[in-house]
Amino acid sequence: MDAILKSLVAEEYITVKATDRKLIELTEEGKLYHAKGTPEYQLANALTLNEPTEKAKLEAELGAEVVKIGSQKALQMKWLKAEGKTALVRTAETIEDVDRNLLVAFVANPDLNAHAKDDVEKLKKRKLVSIATEKTYAVNKGSNFAPVRQKQETDLTVDMLKSGAWKDRRFKNFNFNA
Numbered sequence: 785m786d787a788i789l790k791s792l793v794a795e796e797y798i799t800v801k802a803t804d805r806k807l808i809e810l811t812e813e814g815k816l817y818h819a820k821g822t823p824e825y826q827l828a829n830a831l832t833l834n835e836p837t838e839k840a841k842l843e844a845e846l847g848a849e850v851v852k853i854g855s856q857k858a859l860q861m862k863w864l865k866a867e868g869k870t871a872l873v874r875t876a877e878t879i880e881d882v883d884r885n886l887l888v889a890f891v892a893n894p895d896l897n898a899h900a901k902d903d904v905e906k907l908k909k910r911k912l913v914s915i916a917t918e919k920t921y922a923v924n925k926g927s928n929f930a931p932v933r934q935k936q937e938t939d940l941t942v943d944m945l946k947s948g949a950w951k952d953r954r955f956k957n958f959n960f961n962a
Contacts, residue, residue, distance in 0.1 A: 796928040806896035814912035818887040823854030825881035828863045831874035
């Protein structure tokens with residue numbers, strides 16, 4: 785597509801204004817967390833306040849991966865504490881799934897410039913989002929616009945000069961600075 789547009793611009797059939805826009809896209813894991821909530825939120829939500837629950841029971845209920853990832857993050861945020869090696873206790877009375885709220889905001893408005901850079905970087909580190917570039921082109925008629933593209937001549941031949949055909953032909957511009 786780019787090559788065709790550049791060719792038409794070089795022959796002045798059209799003028800082109802290209803615009804790049806950076807967009808936030810959710811990864812597969814990000815889509816899952818957007819739908820269900822982050823593992824730390826799922827885990828903390830499954831626990832009762834100040835009541836120890838066995839990890840094995842939680843793994844059966846939520847899945848081993850959710851418990852593994854969720855316990856690490858929830859312990860960092862002090863939503864839970866470990867009781868021995870096999871039990872977890874929820875210590876936070878209220879929990880808010882900030883990362884899921886960010887994912888919801890990114891889906892509602894995927895424009896990178898509309899969000900705080902720190903929030904985007906945080907979720908990029910967790911591999912929940914990626915940045916994609918969307919290119920758009922504004923195409924307008926150029927000074928040599930024609931509905932049908934005519935092949936431009938590169939050489940002026942003796943036959944063209946004798947017959948006068950050179951008067952009706954269009955010639956490519958030469959780059960004398962090359």
